Amino acid sequence: MTGEALLEVEDLTVRLRTARGIRRAVDGVSFAIREGEILGVAGESGSGKTITALALLGLLPLGARTSGSVRFAGTDLLTLRRRELQKVRGAQVSLVSQDPMTSLHPLLRIEVQMTEHVRAHLGFSQEQARERALEMLAAVRIPDPEQALASHPHQFSGGMRQRIAIAMALACEPRLLIADEPTTALDVTVQAGILALLDRLRRERGVSVLFITHDLGVLSSVADRICVLYGGRVAEHGATSVVLGTPRHPYTDGLMRALPGAAVAGAAMTPIAGSPPSLDAMPAGCAFHPRCEWAVATCATRVPALRDVGDGRLLACDVDPLAPVPS
Numbered sequence: 001m002t003g004e005a006l007l008e009v010e011d012l013t014v015r016l017r018t019a020r021g022i023r024r025a026v027d028g029v030s031f032a033i034r035e036g037e038i039l040g041v042a043g044e045s046g047s048g049k050t051i052t053a054l055a056l057l058g059l060l061p062l063g064a065r066t067s068g069s070v071r072f073a074g075t076d077l078l079t080l081r082r083r084e085l086q087k088v089r090g091a092q093v094s095l096v097s098q099d100p101m102t103s104l105h106p107l108l109r110i111e112v113q114m115t116e117h118v119r120a121h122l123g124f125s126q127e128q129a130r131e132r133a134l135e136m137l138a139a140v141r142i143p144d145p146e147q148a149l150a151s152h153p154h155q156f157s158g159g160m161r162q163r164i165a166i167a168m169a170l171a172c173e174p175r176l177l178i179a180d181e182p183t184t185a186l187d188v189t190v191q192a193g194i195l196a197l198l199d200r201l202r203r204e205r206g207v208s209v210l211f212i213t214h215d216l217g218v219l220s221s222v223a224d225r226i227c228v229l230y231g232g233r234v235a236e237h238g239a240t241s242v243v244l245g246t247p248r249h250p251y252t253d254g255l256m257r258a259l260p261g262a263a264v265a266g267a268a269m270t271p272i273a274g275s276p277p278s279l280d281a282m283p284a285g286c287a288f289h290p291r292c293e294w295a296v297a298t299c300a301t302r303v304p305a306l307r308d309v310g311d312g313r314l315l316a317c318d319v320d321p322l323a324p325v326p327s
């Protein structure tokens with residue numbers, strides 16, 4: 001990736017403490033996001049999506065250890081002190097977390113929450129902050145922004161709360177928005193609205209987005225590039241049209257086949273057999289091999305290297321039918 005990237009994550013590894021010891025929840029993950037670009041990070045539950053997002057912002061659970069680098073606009077966020085990182089977080093990089101209630105205080109009116117945030121980060125007056133809050137609520141299509149400011153979070157539906165959380169994350173005009181499953185809890189109409197909003201923000205304001213989801217279908221319409229994670233490692237990574245058009249990792253292929261509507265007419269959609277491993281039972285070799293129809297003996301012992309396979313795609317599979325036979 002060239003120097004034009006706004007965010008460059010290199011060899012990010014996160015070790016977490018589990019009941020059985022220290023385990024790698026994220027293992028050597030690298031990706032980059034340019035200005036105005038939407039990168040989709042996909043994978044089933046437990047693949048390391050949220051831990052990756054939290055690691056970027058120094059928000060990991062106690063006892064977690066991180067290595068690698070997370071360069072944002074040239075600065076490695078992993079080397080920043082707590083207070084310096086707090087300045088970046090919220091102002092330049094915003095997180096919409098998987099559960100919108102974690103970003104909204106249940107007892108405070110929306111106005112207090114949104115304006116405090118903007119005043120703290122941008123030094124706005126209360127009046128300016130209120131204007132900004134109204135503007136952002138309108139941008140996420142909250143029907144009556146004035147009324148919304150006077151309300152408490154519990155007065156909104158889940159979908160509305162998610163939109164408010166997004167409005168709050170955008171209020172400081174971040175350069176990078178990290179959105180962790182921002183549409184998963186929403187019905188399809190609202191989901192489409194949020195996706196359109198993100199697309200508009202990147203076109204009109206050049207906002208970059210790290211879009212986390214378990215649903216490759218959602219990414220097909222919004223992401224420029226996709227990074228598929230499995231067991232905390234990158235399985236496949238490339239342009240959306242390349243990765244979804246001709247998936248080459250059996251895991252990506254499996255996720256595609258499991259999508260409703262992806263199946264050819266008459267054929268049923270086929271979920272991937274088995275379930276993703278827990279950190280305490282991570283298979284040796286390729287973590288996906290126990291569930292993989294293509295697996296050969298070496299898959300159980302050798303961790304496949306992530307290789308550039310030529311079409312701007314990175315692939316971590318030794319039995320890819322198009323790949324040279326591994327030596």
Ligand SMILES: Nc1ncnc2c1ncn2[C@@H]1O[C@H](COP(=O)(O)OP(=O)(O)OP(=O)(O)O)[C@@H](O)[C@H]1O
Pocket residue numbers: 016017018025043044045046047048049050051052061098214277278279
């Ligand atoms: N605080 C923690 N302590 C120990 N292990 C954790 C902790 N948080 C997450 N994990 C484990 O780390 C792995 C990655 O978790 P993560 O939350 O990043 O998954 P995810 O891809 O976001 O999944 P989901 O789609 O369910 O949100 C999982 O195996 C999970 O059980």
Ligand SMILES: [Mg+2]
Pocket residue numbers: 049050051098180
């Ligand atoms: Mg998650």
